[in-house]
Amino acid sequence: MTALFVGHSYIDMTMITDDMPTGDEKSVATDYAVSFGGNAVTAAFACAKLGIQTDLLTTMSDDWLGQMFWEMAHKYGVSIYPRKVERSSLSFVLPKGGKRAILRARDNKYLRPFMKLDVSSYQALHLDGHQADAALFYAKAFRQRGLLTSLDGGAVRSNTEEVLHNTDVAVVAEAFCEQLKLTALDTLAYLAARGVKIAAVTEGEHGLLWSDENGLISRMPALPVPSEKVIDTSGAGDVFHGAYLASYLRNRTGRWADHFDFARAASAFKVQHLGNEAGLPAESDIAEMQRLYGESAVAI
Secondary structure, three states, X not given: OEEEXXXXXXXXXXXXXXXXXXXXXXXXXXXXXXXXXXXXXXXXXXXXXXXXXXXXXXXXXXXHHHHHHHHHHHHHOEEEEEEEOOOOOEEEEEEEOOEEEEEEEOOOOOOOOOOOXXXXXXXXXXXXXXXXXXXXXXXXXXXXXXXXXXXXXXXXXXXXXXXXXXXXXXXXXXXXXXXXXXXXXXXXXXXXXOOOOEEEEEOHHHOEEEEOOOOOEEEEOOOOOOXXXXXXXXOHHHHHHHHHHHXXXXXXXXXXXXXXXXXXXXXXXXXXXXXXXXXXXXXXXXXXXXXXXXXXXXXX
């Protein structure tokens, strides 16, 4: 079982603080974490942690942050296919009150073309919309072979329309709906009209509005993690993507309701941990989340 992930890599610096200094002020964070970041990147690490052989085509630099990223990938058994950039990208993440503010510094000036891999060795593809040329190339290549293509629709991008015509599973954010000026329900219809088989809109603590294999629309609530246990919601959606792909690859004939149920438990684990690395769940962690909160999740 092998999955290919295509996206943009970051080093995330996550800090817990009550206030942000301005001018000549100084402040001290109460806690911090340094980890890998990026939508498809975090999904890839989550999938690998759950035992799936994972390849990642992503931006890489030769600087010391790039070396740190290589070491992180090696630790989790994620195989990197680099697309060279001059500098590593950074995210400063400030979680507070179930929300998170993010400041990014990104280098997306690619110094070379993306690698064209033999897709016959893969069973699934996951995209986050970054590296638009590579995303469209691989979406078409996987569709031609009848292999699953998954899209994290965090935003509407330049080639989103064409990518969607080659996508099987699209899980999009509320911001995606807002850009299209559509309701969540209308967005599901928009995705279905473009050939998406499993369409979903994530709505944070309100869970997931989605359309299943038979076109039935329903809401899957988020697991009710007590607010006092929620530390860092950043990366929860990315872990969700990585977990449902792992569930799918273990049981490709299984129901998507089961894959998403597995994934929401993975997200419930992530929000209770600071930073992406600490928030990667093992199989036992997901089972514990389902045991603790699963029966309390009531559909609206």
